[in-house]
Amino acid sequence: MKALFIYRFLTRGGVEAVLATRLRGLKKWGIDAQAWFLFDGPGRSLFRGVLDQVHIGSTKALSHYMESKRFAIISILDTPEVFPVLNQMPHAPKFILEVHSPYSENLHYLKSLRMRRMDALFVPSQFQASVVQSRLRKKVAIRVVPNPVGEAFVGQLSNFSPMPERPIVAWLGRLDRLKNWTEFVAIAGQLTAAGSMAQYWMLGRGSEEKVAGKLFRLAQRQGILDSLRWFRGVDQEHIPRVLDAVRTSGGVVVSTSKGDSFGMTIAEAMARGCAVVVPAEGPFREFVTSGEHGFDYPLGDAAQAAQQIKQLLEKEPLRRSLGENGRTSIVARHAPQVALGVLAGELKKVYAGAE
Amino acid sequence: MTAMNRNWLSAVLKRLFPPGSFGRRLLYRLRANTGKWLFTSRGKPHLPIEADIERFISWVHEQESHQIVLIMASTRLIESEGQRSTNFALELSRRGIPCIFGYWRWKKNEWYPQDRLAGGILQIPVDAIAEWPEIILRRFSNKEKIILFEFPHPSFFKVLAEAHAAGWVTIYDVIDDWGEFQRVGQAEWYEPSMERHLLHNVDAVSVVNQTLGKAVSDQGIKGAEQIPNASFPEIDKVDEDRYLKRGEITIGYFGYLAGAWFDWDLLSETAVAHPTWMFYLIGYGGDSRKKGLPPNVHLLGKRERNELASLASNWDVGMIPFKQERLASGADPIKAYEYLAMNLPVVATGISAPVGAEDLVRRVKGADAFAQAIKTAAEEGDRYLEARAAFAAENTWVQRIDQLLSMIERGGQRIAEKRALFHRVE
Numbered sequence: 192m193k194a195l196f197i198y199r200f201l202t203r204g205g206v207e208a209v210l211a212t213r214l215r216g217l218k219k220w221g222i223d224a225q226a227w228f229l230f231d232g233p234g235r236s237l238f239r240g241v242l243d244q245v246h247i248g249s250t251k252a253l254s255h256y257m258e259s260k261r262f263a264i265i266s267i268l269d270t271p272e273v274f275p276v277l278n279q280m281p282h283a284p285k286f287i288l289e290v291h292s293p294y295s296e297n298l299h300y301l302k303s304l305r306m307r308r309m310d311a312l313f314v315p316s317q318f319q320a321s322v323v324q325s326r327l328r329k330k331v332a333i334r335v336v337p338n339p340v341g342e343a344f345v346g347q348l349s350n351f352s353p354m355p356e357r358p359i360v361a362w363l364g365r366l367d368r369l370k371n372w373t374e375f376v377a378i379a380g381q382l383t384a385a386g387s388m389a390q391y392w393m394l395g396r397g398s399e400e401k402v403a404g405k406l407f408r409l410a411q412r413q414g415i416l417d418s419l420r421w422f423r424g425v426d427q428e429h430i431p432r433v434l435d436a437v438r439t440s441g442g443v444v445v446s447t448s449k450g451d452s453f454g455m456t457i458a459e460a461m462a463r464g465c466a467v468v469v470p471a472e473g474p475f476r477e478f479v480t481s482g483e484h485g486f487d488y489p490l491g492d493a494a495q496a497a498q499q500i501k502q503l504l505e506k507e508p509l510r511r512s513l514g515e516n517g518r519t520s521i522v523a524r525h526a527p528q529v530a531l532g533v534l535a536g537e538l539k540k541v542y543a544g545a546e
Numbered sequence: 547m548t549a550m551n552r553n554w555l556s557a558v559l560k561r562l563f564p565p566g567s568f569g570r571r572l573l574y575r576l577r578a579n580t581g582k583w584l585f586t587s588r589g590k591p592h593l594p595i596e597a598d599i600e601r602f603i604s605w606v607h608e609q610e611s612h613q614i615v616l617i618m619a620s621t622r623l624i625e626s627e628g629q630r631s632t633n634f635a636l637e638l639s640r641r642g643i644p645c646i647f648g649y650w651r652w653k654k655n656e657w658y659p660q661d662r663l664a665g666g667i668l669q670i671p672v673d674a675i676a677e678w679p680e681i682i683l684r685r686f687s688n689k690e691k692i693i694l695f696e697f698p699h700p701s702f703f704k705v706l707a708e709a710h711a712a713g714w715v716t717i718y719d720v721i722d723d724w725g726e727f728q729r730v731g732q733a734e735w736y737e738p739s740m741e742r743h744l745l746h747n748v749d750a751v752s753v754v755n756q757t758l759g760k761a762v763s764d765q766g767i768k769g770a771e772q773i774p775n776a777s778f779p780e781i782d783k784v785d786e787d788r789y790l791k792r793g794e795i796t797i798g799y800f801g802y803l804a805g806a807w808f809d810w811d812l813l814s815e816t817a818v819a820h821p822t823w824m825f826y827l828i829g830y831g832g833d834s835r836k837k838g839l840p841p842n843v844h845l846l847g848k849r850e851r852n853e854l855a856s857l858a859s860n861w862d863v864g865m866i867p868f869k870q871e872r873l874a875s876g877a878d879p880i881k882a883y884e885y886l887a888m889n890l891p892v893v894a895t896g897i898s899a900p901v902g903a904e905d906l907v908r909r910v911k912g913a914d915a916f917a918q919a920i921k922t923a924a925e926e927g928d929r930y931l932e933a934r935a936a937f938a939a940e941n942t943w944v945q946r947i948d949q950l951l952s953m954i955e956r957g958g959q960r961i962a963e964k965r966a967l968f969h970r971v972e
Contacts, residue, residue: 233684353962394711403704407740416739417746423679423707432967 193223194264194538195257196289197273201228201247205455206268206291207237208427209315212339213534214241216527220535225260227253229272237427250276258282263542266313271300277308285310285541289336290323293450294369301326311541315453316474322452336537338453339530343431344462345522351432351439357418358504359442360389361433361465363456366397366406373409374447374493380413381497389442389504391415394433396424434463438514443468443503446475449490454478458525461485461517466510468499478524484517593674593681598660602668603685606644609666613690613951616646616682616714618672618705620697622658623647626850627802627830628880630721630754630775631696633943634950639665641947646682648672676701679708692954694719695748697733698741706747713968715954715961716748719773720758723876730806730873750959752950754878755898761876771953774900777883778851779942785852790860793824793842795924798861798890800828800854801881807874809867809895810839815913816867816920817843823920825865828857858888862924868896870911882907887938889931891923903937906930 194217196210210226217224226238228247238245246256254276257265266287267273277286288309292298301323313336314320320333360379364370372393379391397403403423410416425433437444437460444460446469454474457467461478467485469475481487486499503510523529593599606614615638619631631647638645639662647669649658658669675682676699683691683705691714695702698718709716724741727733745751745762751770753759762770790796802808817825817840830848839845849857858864864885868874874896882900885892892907895916899907908919954961 352966355963407700407703411739416743420710420747421707422711423704425711429968436967
């Protein structure tokens, strides 16, 4: 079976990471998977080894490509620009719409979505299903198809050497309003004020041009400039090592996100055995049980988040056991061989026309 | 298109074509076919040296050297000024290690000529790198990448973050007491918290002398490598004879003539008290004190590096008349190394002697002691010739780059951590 996944940008984002894992793994289930991006970008390194399955071009070029290859399944991920060309296709493959974006401005198109053109709608979490449903005019069947975490994350754990001098409290994501990075700086400030010796690693770049100045001033106000290490956008291939450094240092991975469709960075951290602290809402509730895989905190309550992190930094056995539980849980549900198996099954169901 | 224009455009488009509307869908279609640059913020710069950058990058990928070095310098690359960053770049170039020299400029429309590309040195203004660090920092994936910050400008906050993310080995080379520069009315940009951020978050710190070593140690930095200044290996080479009128004693100075640390009062007082002595100043840097000097003080202006040895061959003593202040005490004047390499006895105020040259540099305080030291030094003749030659031979930029590369090779401080994070996963 031939399947094409269409996405807007070839950047280093979470959707591209998921697509790379799909391209690598779906062959095992008899699916020849290809990906099409409308715009080129710095994300090619994610697709090392499967670059021959990656195509880039305009909607016009995409239209020709789809006609010539006669895919059985065409799945569109948050890319409504391509809807017009789907109508022009002489043969009728099965169309799937996948909604992965947590950004409300990227979901406006759902209001005018005509589902009769779509054979199925996939989302990566129950939470995202509820978000999507609330934006659709009619109630439709939404299938939750788990995201796979990359093979490099579920692979054997290895200690990071040299041992970092101080425990690392890490935050990964885009420095924007939705990911709520300023709350992480506030949490770090609380920890520093409480005498924590941790260092704070922030991995991600901002969508606004002035984010660097804003981060500098905020970190300065919170008194964490000395212990803040900002990595402005790390390639996905290095993230497993970063997470190994966090775990080995006796650190924690934190999310402050106000909106995630799945929570990939936290799932990846758990896969590498890191204890996590997450908001007690959104998709995290589906895979982080507080006290079992990490801790949660009420979004906006930096003091409580700092308290949870402090506890994890100070209690090595607790941190270790939560990290191990988290890894076991994530591997069981989101390892590529598991999650891609579910995806392959869903794709085949759609192709067969089954509900 | 600037960020402000893009935001404005985005707001107008949102109002004209509300999300979900037919117009919006048309816009999507247009965007898909025309390219997203028109509608989204990519911040791609248009630099007049883009072609040079691309040519340099292609050239670097063809080179055998496994390393590339980016120097964020507070000066321009001018050989005659003999600054540390310039000497680092020239020595790296001599070894075939590609080098990007980030230079300071006062106006954003100043683009200095790419006169070193053939030697493997690309020159880019530091402000351009600070604004668009990705144009350089993301382009050398197959090399060991080293970035040297030579001053703690706040705009380097983003550069450091980009360098960390792209796996560069980051080094803060502490060459001056920038806080003191600000105190005396220079380095207005200086922000102490940015310097602390650099100190605590680079992979390695190096310092030029013990004074600055102690200052960074007081800030909690352990194991900073001391990489002193040095002299250019052929600085003592006389290319042709250049005669200067000599005095009973002839004393010379070359280097930056900054009012912040150059002790004009001391020089004037000494010159007035000893009218038969002759003083020569070779140098650059504006200072109103240059006017109204005693008649036995002569300003020779800025001279090329190859002229220095012949001019200095007319001198009996090399002087460093710096103010007795914290600013000068943090400095490690390159001229001290160069005077010694030219076999000149050195008399100095306000500074520490280079390590290993404590017996070769007479350090004094006050005009009387300064004059007495000059007199004694001039009578020394060739007594310390061998010692000076030995010191000069061991203190060239060649050894300094050896030391720098060896520090990186050893992986001390946090360099090994950076390597471990970014080793390529095959």
